[in-house]
Amino acid sequence: MRMMIEGSLGVAHMVMRCRPNVVAAYPITPQTHIVENLSAFKADGELKAEFINVESEFGAASVVLGAVAAGGRAFSATTSQGLLLMGEVLHNIAGMRLPVVINVSNRSISAPISIWNDHSDAITLRDSGWIMLWAEDNQEVADMHPQAYKIGENPEIMLPVMINMDGFILTHAVEPLEIPDQKDVDEFLPAYKPEHFLDVKNPKTFGNLAEPQWYAETRYKLFETLEDSKAVIEKVADEYKAKFGRYYGGLIDTYRMDDAERVFVAMGSMIGTLKDVVDDLRRKGEKAGILKIRSLRPFPKEKIREVSGGVKEMIVLEKATSYGLGGILQEELRSTFYKHKNQPVISGFVLGLGGRDIPPATLIKIYEASKGKEILNEFVDLRPEVARKGSLVTL
Numbered sequence: 001m002r003m004m005i006e007g008s009l010g011v012a013h014m015v016m017r018c019r020p021n022v023v024a025a026y027p028i029t030p031q032t033h034i035v036e037n038l039s040a041f042k043a044d045g046e047l048k049a050e051f052i053n054v055e056s057e058f059g060a061a062s063v064v065l066g067a068v069a070a071g072g073r074a075f076s077a078t079t080s081q082g083l084l085l086m087g088e089v090l091h092n093i094a095g096m097r098l099p100v101v102i103n104v105s106n107r108s109i110s111a112p113i114s115i116w117n118d119h120s121d122a123i124t125l126r127d128s129g130w131i132m133l134w135a136e137d138n139q140e141v142a143d144m145h146p147q148a149y150k151i152g153e154n155p156e157i158m159l160p161v162m163i164n165m166d167g168f169i170l171t172h173a174v175e176p177l178e179i180p181d182q183k184d185v186d187e188f189l190p191a192y193k194p195e196h197f198l199d200v201k202n203p204k205t206f207g208n209l210a211e212p213q214w215y216a217e218t219r220y221k222l223f224e225t226l227e228d229s230k231a232v233i234e235k236v237a238d239e240y241k242a243k244f245g246r247y248y249g250g251l252i253d254t255y256r257m258d259d260a261e262r263v264f265v266a267m268g269s270m271i272g273t274l275k276d277v278v279d280d281l282r283r284k285g286e287k288a289g290i291l292k293i294r295s296l297r298p299f300p301k302e303k304i305r306e307v308s309g310g311v312k313e314m315i316v317l318e319k320a321t322s323y324g325l326g327g328i329l330q331e332e333l334r335s336t337f338y339k340h341k342n343q344p345v346i347s348g349f350v351l352g353l354g355g356r357d358i359p360p361a362t363l364i365k366i367y368e369a370s371k372g373k374e375i376l377n378e379f380v381d382l383r384p385e386v387a388r389k390g391s392l393v394t395l
Contacts, residue, residue: 001179007138007170010177011077011103012037014145017185018101021072022050024063028082029115030167031105035077057082061089061102068098069206071197073149076100079167080107080121087125093160094129094222096206099152099192100160101145106268106319107167108354116355117167118319119268123296123328129222131161131229132297134267139177140248141165143240146189150236153192157229159222166269168355180244188243226298233295251300253292254307256282260289261310262367263344265333266317267293270358274317277363288367293329301336308337313345315370317363319352326350326377347373349392351380365392 003010011034015023023042025035041047050067054060057078064074078086083104093100104122108114119134126132131151135141141163148161165171196204210218234250241247255271256278257263264274271292281288291304291314308314316330325331330348337343347370352358362381369375369392380392387393 001181002176003179004174004176006033006172006174007141007165008033008105008172009037010138010142010179011145011165012041013179014142015075016041016047017180017182018075018146018149018189019073019186019191020049020075022052022064022067022074023047024052024054024060024067024074024076026054026057026060026078026082028057028079030107030171031077031079031082031103033171034103034105057085058089061086061093064100064102065089065093065096065098068093068100069096069198071192071194071199073153073192074100075102077103077105079105080109083121084109084124087128090125090128090130090160092207095218097158098160098206099149099158101148101152101163102160103145103163103165105167105171106164114354117169118353118355119164120320120353122162122164123320125162126297126328129159129226130297131159131226131233131295132164133161133295134164134293135170136248136269136271136292138165138170138173138175139246141170142177142179143244143246143248146185147236147240149192150189150239151229151232153194154232155195157225157232158194159225159229164268169269178246184243188240230295230298230300230302249292249294251295251298251303252307253294255290255292257289257291257307257311259287259310261287262313262315262371263289263291263308263311264315264317264363264367265291265293265329267296267329268319270317270319270352273358273360274363277360277367280360280364281367299332299336304333304336305340305342308344309342311342311344313347313370313372315366316346316348317366318348318350321350321377330377345374347375347378349375349378349380356381362392
């Protein structure tokens with residue numbers, strides 16, 4: 001079924017088709033429309049789930065933890081400060097190996113207060129043990145939800161999945177989406193039947209005390225399973241393509257990289273603009289391409305190396321930074337290629353913080369400024385009175 005709808009409504013439609021048993025909801029901009037639409041589906045009798053209005057995002061995370069521990073399928077959505085308020089519980093969800101799915105409408109973190117998009121909220125929780133996926137457009141966001149449940153609920157994985165979509169840029173954008181029939185989603189995503197869950201007839205415990213002689217083993221298994229999830233993410237993406245005809249890559253995706261020598265690396269909705277920029281550069285004879293990171297955790301080191309054999313330079317664009325270190329994605333890539341036989345020059349740029357626009361002209365300027373050199377942690381489009389001498393200033 002093809003529908004001209006807002007991104008948030010597309011998410012709600014796909015979540016409903018995943019048949020969650022519990023939805024925990026707390027409003028926060030720009031996520032609110034997702035749970036509002038799910039609430040409307042519940043009121044109209046379309047969503048067959050417990051819809052629980054909670055007192056905070058901490059409560060929402062706690063509810064979905066309990067729901068999945070009890071053997072159900074659960075969903076919540078949040079953003080920014082709300083995601084940070086969930087932080088304590090998110091670590092518990094991963095440690096208990098509960099395949100919760102949460103949508104994060106990425107938004108800046110205070111202070112100062114900003115309600116606009118960047119990736120600093122989810123990036124802050126990159127080491128919480130969750131599988132973390134980023135979407136380029138609203139069709140990909142919608143299609144990620146049944147894939148996320150199938151990945152997380154795989155008996156060999158049993159991990160939570162965080163789906164990231166750019167706040168406002170995607171959540172509030174209206175575009176045509178293909179929303180599959182319930183029957184087709186049911187065929188792709190079977191009912192959740194966990195082996196381990198809370199049952200008074202067969203008592204178990206989740207998240208109990210681990211003394212020093214056991215704690216390290218549990219964390220190692222979490223680390224190992226995130227590595228194992230790489231193959232499952234790829235497999236589920238292929239299965240989705242076979243069923244619905246849509247494919248966005250598994251761990252990564254590429255654009256015009258077959259003979260590319262200089263490659264942009266990015267996540268999220270920025271990829272759409274970059275495709276136009278790369279097409280323009282190609283018309284001018286530049287061997288440019290795009291490496292799209294879909295999975296930040298697990299980080300796809302092997303797949304990145306596999307597709308980057310002829311790449312001489314990587315231009316990393318990220319909407320977050322680690323204060324006191326620098327760009328996170330650029331450091332991940334330097335680690336990926338450290339002492340590797342095909343080690344490209346890697347430059348890193350921080351841009352779009354707090355929702356600042358990223359026009360094609362800025363991306364072209366970055367491409368030209370980084371040619372033949374390594375640039376580290378360059379903040380782009382700063383105001384002239386703030387920027388260091390030599391900075392890329394376009395305001």
